[in-house]
Amino acid sequence: MTLISKPLTKYEAHYDPTKVLNDPEFRILAAGDAALKDKATNLACAYNPAHEVHMVAKPTPTAGPGEAVVHVKATGICGSDVHFWKHGHIGPTMVVRDECGAGHESAGRVIAIGDGVTNLAVGDRVAIEAGVPCGMADCDLCRTGRYNACPHVVFFSTPPYHGTLARFHAHPAAWLHKLPDTVSFEEGSVCEPLAVALAGLERAGARLGDQVVICGAGPIGLVTLLAARAAGCAPIVITDLFQSRLDFAKSLVPNVRTVCIQREWSPEETAAEIRKASGGSLKLALECTGVESSIRAAIFSVMFGGKVFVIGVGKSEQTYPFGYMSTNEIDLQFQYRYANQYPKAIRLVAEGLIDLKPLVTHRFPLEQAVEAFHVAADPLHGAIKVQIHD
Template identity: 90%
Template sequence: MTVISTPLTKYETHYDPTKVLDHPDFRILAPGDASIKDKTVNLACAYNPAHEVHMIAKPTPTAGPGEAVVHVKATGICGSDVHFWKHGHIGPTMVVRDECGAGHESAGEVIAVGEGVTNLTVGDRVAIEAGVPCGRADCHFCLIGRYNACPNVVFFSTPPYHGTLTRFHVHPAAWLHKLPDNVSFEEGSVCEPLAVALAGLERAGVRLGDQVIICGAGPIGLVTLLAARAAGCAPIVITDLFQSRLDFAKSLVPNVRTVCIQKHWTPEETATEIKRAAGGELKLALECTGVESSIRSAIFSVVFGGKVFVIGVGNSEQTYPFGYMSANEIDLQFQYRYANQYPKAIRLVAEGLVDLKPLVTHRFPLEQAVEAFHVAADPSQGAIKVQIQD
């Protein structure tokens, strides 16, 4: 783990959203504004408390000590971005209270470096790790390497911090990861959801030959499928409400077994179908939706002593069958974001063990980011990963 040598307060001039919003170069852009087509403008896409998503112009950043400015080339739209736009919050603390730039799945090219930066040079291609912990020596979680639990973490696109769905972004150089020549900006962007999946597999203790059920064939479920296959899990069953997503899963991993869940099924009935598809015992469930009924189905799907590991994010309050879990020694485990996964994710892609290319199904130029959000939010469009490129 790399600890930032300069305290986070050094970067507050860039991270403080009030300073961004009060800057004379900050503007909300109406559709058709000429600035949207101006390639010199630091164009970005933002949501606000009125549940609007629109284009904004931000001040162009400069690189301070320990920082680099990145021309962001590719940014994926995450389900959390759509949730912040549509619902205005995730949980009780992450609340959209003002204009907030979207995006945290990004890769780009370094165009400037600040004083003291030795790990990067102009022209380097990088993936942006969006969660920047404080890095202070008195922060227990930073010190032990579990920096995703840092209480002072800045996670871009989580209010109040503006995201990386912007043309020019300044970032601590320690949290920019070089991309090998054979890894594209597009793949570098998708390394962020891959990092989520890898954190889940690592914390769940996945081993070669584990029998696994993956609940949900959305972007996180699909990238978890790719990672589980690379880890040697067999057999793998994946579930979803939509047959089209299950068909997509089979195009990625032809021998994956699928269960198309019917809405009238009880969790016990869903579990019966999962076990039938598996053809045997399942030791581990990787739950990628966060939906209570899906977690309950996963609980009934695993054997005595099995584990349900929840990667997805759901409602703050949920109910589970305590008695059944207790009598069957079923572990229920969770994760919060990720830590120490980006280098691994990049290696897996560069070595060809995980192919992220098929996951990007829709591409939009930065100028059409609002349209991209509407496609990402509409299940009928059939999008897996919508990406915005500049």
């Protein structure tokens, strides 16, 4: 079986998923399997095209040239992990075709280094940047620093590449970021969604004193709220369908203004409530859901010359009010992952400008990762960020 048909770059070849799937050490673990309790097992969590999520044993990695092996200590479950499990794809190209390991929000401790690694030592605590671009001299996107769009990027947990939700993970040392002693593994893990929010604020051009609405109070919306507050945006309005999430937002930033959206409202009616809550002209909307009706509400909420910046991921085809946007000179801008944000994210946490600790609401040991996925997928549990620890 071949999952990759295009020519492989150095990283794609190295992380070819068929090597994992065809290794005799790789196997699906049944409940009660002794390997679940064996701390030497490279225990991981994976999903497949049958929409099953289960524990697997993976080959134990060794550190190749330029690599470090990390004992992963904390991994957060992202909405994309749940989406791949439940729906089997995101868009037409990212498709679950076989067993695929989950997880890309991870931090841990270096336990081995390979030849040529000079930036890390055994024992270092690191956050794992999950997207590894090709770095080839003829890749314009890598060369110009926009490596998030590298066509040959290996993004762990995006099919076909297995994720970082494993006990042991080998990673290029250049894409491991040291954590100060004051930053926990939990916080290092949440630096991944923080990197998403920071990329959005940077590309949206948010400035001190900008009046902002954040659409959606899920994990990305909440971390965007923290980042926007640290950037000096004021006032900030945040919206959601669930009052409980807005209450959580208030606990993070007490002076945030909230709008609990009613499902029967039209986008125009939602926008009117947003403008009323802001008390003035909104310059920027940070849309964190990707839902068409929410994006339309954001468009109607901003002032002439305003901007709607979409951080969330939604359905592939959507409709927007072109005539209204044109006559009001409203910019509509989008984001794909992030680049050059991890060092900044770690600094902001280490210096106390952004407190990520409250976002982690549920914790599970690695052996109970399947249970953790079910909690993350069920809104009735009220989870903001579910993490898996080892």
